[in-house]
Amino acid sequence: MIWFTEYWTDNVGLTVKADEVKKIRSKYQEILVLDTPEFGKMLVLDGLVQTTEKDEFIYHEMLAHPAMIMHPEPERVLVIGGGDGGTVREVLKHKSVKEVHLCEIDEEVVIVSEKYFPSISEKLRDPKVKVFIEDGNSFLEERKDYYDVIIMDSSDPVGASEVLFKKEFYEKVKSSLRKNGIMVAQTESPVLQEKYFSKAFSEIRKVFKNVGVYLAFIPTYPSGMWSFTIASDFVDIKDISINRERVKELKTKYFCDSIYACLFALPRFVQEILKKS
Numbered sequence: 423m424i425w426f427t428e429y430w431t432d433n434v435g436l437t438v439k440a441d442e443v444k445k446i447r448s449k450y451q452e453i454l455v456l457d458t459p460e461f462g463k464m465l466v467l468d469g470l471v472q473t474t475e476k477d478e479f480i481y482h483e484m485l486a487h488p489a490m491i492m493h494p495e496p497e498r499v500l501v502i503g504g505g506d507g508g509t510v511r512e513v514l515k516h517k518s519v520k521e522v523h524l525c526e527i528d529e530e531v532v533i534v535s536e537k538y539f540p541s542i543s544e545k546l547r548d549p550k551v552k553v554f555i556e557d558g559n560s561f562l563e564e565r566k567d568y569y570d571v572i573i574m575d576s577s578d579p580v581g582a583s584e585v586l587f588k589k590e591f592y593e594k595v596k597s598s599l600r601k602n603g604i605m606v607a608q609t610e611s612p613v614l615q616e617k618y619f620s621k622a623f624s625e626i627r628k629v630f631k632n633v634g635v636y637l638a639f640i641p642t643y644p645s646g647m648w649s650f651t652i653a654s655d656f657v658d659i660k661d662i663s664i665n666r667e668r669v670k671e672l673k674t675k676y677f678c679d680s681i682y683a684c685l686f687a688l689p690r691f692v693q694e695i696l697k698k699s
């Protein structure tokens with residue numbers, strides 16, 4: 423038995439008891455799989471908690487569904503990062519989807535997830551899914567004007583993920599989207615990572631015409647309050663009356679009609695951060 427701590431900042435962290443720990447060193451990072459009594463299995467990359475069996479549904483549903491609902495008919499979807507497969511699983515709940523590409527830089531994350539997190543990675547072998555072990559940056563360059571929805575399921579903007587939060591990268595994302603295309607990204611905690619959050623938002627806004635921010639409550643991520651930024655040049659993403667009837671058809675545990683109805687309701691301090699960004 424050990425106690426594991428993710429240091430959220432120099433001054434605060436999340437500590438969990440783990441009965442068992444597996445440590446795998448990949449080409450890119452240190453991967454931990456912790457067996458915790460409170461959150462079930464927990465996946466940690468370079469010391470940062472990525473997902474747990476208990477609360478993964480919140481993040482994966484909230485990352486995938488708003489963009490998928492807002493698109494008139496999403497057929498081709500790309501997930502960048504997200505090697506655990508949770509986002510892919512949610513994307514496949516939408517009937518119009520014909521193909522899902524997952525572009526993950528670290529093959530070991532996919533292998534570990536298939537081995538230890540079957541309920542999260544269960545759909546990675548679906549015939550509609552193709553997994554590419556590649557760098558997101560070069561992957562996009564080869565696929566212009568192709569996707570309906572692109573989902574950025576990255577880690578924090580440090581190390582290999584840093585480039586995924588820059589304007590140049592969002593430009594590539596934009597040119598890989600076809601008409602009516604929508605992008606969504608996980609954009610960190612407004613409470614404990616205000617700089618990351620505000621920077622990601624301002625970089626996305628430089629590239630896309632319509633941009634919106636929404637939140638979800640994820641117990642195992644820094645501060646628990648987490649942000650997502652959704653953007654499109656075509657779809658008026660702020661109009662949440664679009665395709666609302668499709669929300670009820672989804673089998674979900676967090677995302678639902680009442681959350682969609684007030685998706686962009688933000689606490690005043692978050693509105694202030696965005697205004698300054």
Ligand code: AG3
Pocket residue numbers: 428470471472473504505506507508509575576577578608642643644
């Ligand atoms: N990607 C977002 C993880 C960010 C967590 N940050 C942290 N713990 N400091 C998760 C990937 C799950 N598919």
